[in-house]
Amino acid sequence: LAKTTQPISMDSYEGxxxxxxxxHNNIATNDYITWYQQFPSQGPRFIIQGYKTKVTxxxxxxxxxxxxxxxxxxxxxxxxxxxxxxxxxxxxxGSARQLTFGSGTQLTVLP
Amino acid sequence: xxxxxQTPKYLVTQMGNDKSIKCxxxxxxxxxxxxxxxxxxxxxxxxxxxNKELIINETVPNRFSPKSPDKAHLNLHINSLELGDxxxxxxxxxxxxxxxxxxxxxxxxxTVL
Numbered sequence: 001l002a003k004t005t006q007p008i009s010m011d012s013y014e015g016x017x018x019x020x021x022x023x024h025n026n027i028a029t030n031d032y033i034t035w036y037q038q039f040p041s042q043g044p045r046f047i048i049q050g051y052k053t054k055v056t057x058x059x060x061x062x063x064x065x066x067x068x069x070x071x072x073x074x075x076x077x078x079x080x081x082x083x084x085x086x087x088x089x090x091x092x093x094g095s096a097r098q099l100t101f102g103s104g105t106q107l108t109v110l111p
Numbered sequence: 112x113x114x115x116x117q118t119p120k121y122l123v124t125q126m127g128n129d130k131s132i133k134c135x136x137x138x139x140x141x142x143x144x145x146x147x148x149x150x151x152x153x154x155x156x157x158x159x160x161x162n163k164e165l166i167i168n169e170t171v172p173n174r175f176s177p178k179s180p181d182k183a184h185l186n187l188h189i190n191s192l193e194l195g196d197x198x199x200x201x202x203x204x205x206x207x208x209x210x211x212x213x214x215x216x217x218x219x220x221x222t223v224l
Contacts, residue, residue: 044215
């Protein structure tokens with residue numbers, strides 16, 4: 001299993017761009033990088049997934065360097081409602097066995 | 112309509128009791144999961160069923176027994192509850208076992224006294 005390392009917590013202010021980096025030095029060739037978001041008292045929600053370079057959707061962007069040993073989740077212009085725990089997962093896209101979420105990054109957006 | 116639902120939302124019980132948590136999904140998915148989230152937010156997979164067949168059974172005490180009566184339901188029965196079982200339990204579902212398509216339920220907060 002590719003182990004991931006994320007900051008425990010981050011603070012930001014409304015309207016700023018937030019970048020959360022995840023380290024995964026032992027990522028395997030078949031592994032994808034997936035990010036989930038979890039609000040208090042709710043289950044995690046899929047945000048974005050990528051394999052290499054850059055992926056963008058309506059919620060976030062995911063930047064993956066060529067060596068794939070890290071990835072950065074970018075949230076543009078955060079609002080108070082983006083306060084949540086963000087989890088980085090690395091695993092084979094076809095295998096749920098890889099799904100250990102770790103403790104995530106608590107993002108707190110301040111007014 | 113709720114995609115993945117769990118009952119009960121809260122469960123408070125004494126040590127040694129037996130309890131069950133129910134999960135239902137109306138997404139037509141063929142794979143369902145149970146996760147445990149501890150007080151430090153560490154979320155770990157416990158079981159997974161694909162088409163009612165157990166495909167993942169992580170290192171979990173055998174006091175925990177999942178049961179899948181059909182593809183839309185995955186229940187979790189816990190015997191002889193212990194203090195360390197206190198956690199939030201999440202049910203999830205997906206079509207196939209792809210990690211990006213999992214939909215999670217709201218969670219069941221279990222407190223063992």
